[in-house]
Amino acid sequence: MSVPANLRYTESHEWVRKEPDGTVTIGITDHAQNALGDIVFLELPEAGREVAAREEVAVVESVKAASDIYAPIAGEIVAANTDAIDTPESVNTDAYAAWLFKIKPANLDDIDALLTADAYKAVIDAA
Amino acid sequence: MGAMRYTEEAFVTPGPFSFQDGELSLSKQTPLYATHVAAGAKLVDFAGWDMPIHYGSQLEEHKLVRADAGMFDVSHMLPVDVEGAGAQDFLRRLLANNIDKLKEPGRALYSCMLNERGGVVDDLITYFFSPAQLPPFYRIVVNASTADKDIAWMRKQAAAMPGGGNVTITARRDFAMIAVQGPQARTKVWAALPGSQAVSEPLKYFQAVQFNDITLCRTGYTGEDGFELIVPTPRVVEIWNALAAAGVKPAGLGARDTLRLEAGMNLYGQDMDDNVGPLESGLAWTVDFNEGRDFVGRAALEAAPPARALVGIVLEDRGVLRSHMQVFTDEGGFGETTSGSFAPSMNASIAFARVPASVSIGDVVHVDIRGKQLKARVVKTPFVRHGKVLV
Secondary structure, eight states: OOOOTTSEEOTTSEEEEEOTTSOEEEEEOHHHHHHHOSEEEEEOOOTTOEEOTTOEEEEEEESSOEEEEEOSSOEEEEEEOHHHHHOTTHHHHOTTTSOOEEEEESSGGGGGGSBOHHHHHHHHHHO | OOOOBOOOHHHHSOOOOEEETTEEESSEEOTTHHHHHHTTOEEEEETTEEEEEESSOHHHHHHHHHHSOEEEEOTTSEEEEEESTTHHHHHHHHBSSOGGGOOSTTBEEEEEEEOTTSOEEEEEEEEEEOOTTSOOEEEEEEOTTTHHHHHHHHHHHHHTSGGGGGOEEEEOTTEEEEEEESTTHHHHHHHHSTTHHHHHTTOOTTBEEEETTEEEEOOOSSSSOEEEEEEEGGGHHHHHHHHHHTTOEEOOHHHHHHHHHHTTOOOBTTTBBTTBOGGGTTOGGGOOOGGGOOOTTHHHHHHSOOSEEEEEEEEOSSSOOOTTOEEEETTSOEEEEEEEEEETTTTEEEEEEEEETTOOTTOEEEEEETTEEEEEEEEOSOSEETTEEOO
């Protein structure tokens, strides 16, 4: 399973990318899309919503299962990927290109507390 | 991502402990297990069996069966032979459908087997065979999840009849089964089994014929044409490989579940069970009340007219229907989905829902999905048959 070195991760299989404009982009990992199977539906948060770390903010549904997606850090939702809503299978095709939502973090340093690629690899290897 | 929810319960129920070859094993394996592993199948526990849920993509396998052909290992299902002078009378009592409909050898009948309360012990297919130089007999194919319960129930009913029913009931774990389904299924089976076309091409739906040591049955659980093959266990890998060489790709139980739901076919344990009868499960067409036949469960069915009905619904809002979602009717009634999924052939979500019997086709109902009331339309099933969307 692909785990790009330039991203941060959560134990609940979200990936997090720090953007130059001070926002972070969030999606689910390659491992997560593989576990879910063919993805057919995404429910994404509205922009403007304030979220806490570990709060349920989105739902990804495959043919066989549904799974909640958590906000990796606290902040305000600033965007959701509406293209992905129309093509949920794009998450299977490239989980790192098909982002789900963006957060303006309440505290940008919170990102540093998330898992590195190596630490996340250890999580999925142990599973 | 949180824990995956809604995976159909049948796929995650921990199986009973069992002994195989003297070894304690957590779940049972069909003779095709190693073949599935070699093919890269993702295996899950299904009713105590390690079964392939898909071989890469459940969606692609589903679409392949609708457009071409796919094969399923269904060796976890159990053939049970019923023979003896009392076999027909026994089955007239045991089954809610009337075994007398099987007038000629090779015919098959779908039926429920009911308990005294009118609940469904299992749904099954019974074949009638009369081989040359041998006594005629019935072969019943039952669900894997209920096989032990079914045999115990059959023996109990036989024992309650005069002379023990004059029947012998034999579980046939010496057989394995492959379902080959899709518009090209028959042609590909004929290519894989040279000589089989001449004997099996004349078969109508729900007819079967013996070809050497293989029973070819024109039955299935997908809404497509095809055969179910009952084969001696030692031969099943060779036959599976011959089918693969003829261009039939394997499909898992995941695709089998979405195919059968689109085809409007019930799944035992989800859409009906020991506590819910056939008249509230869309299976009234399988219950034969003619001729005053005294079948097990008849009195209970006649004493309690059905208050609920199992209907098909199509979600009109965005989302995915799953089992055990609450349904609200416009008249203030309540119901519940029993099976639900994304329907790959329709690019929409569908379900069966058990609702008040007053609900009619065309009605709008609302389904609670994570606290939101989403709109769904009641439709006539099947949703899909022979590759065509019907709703």
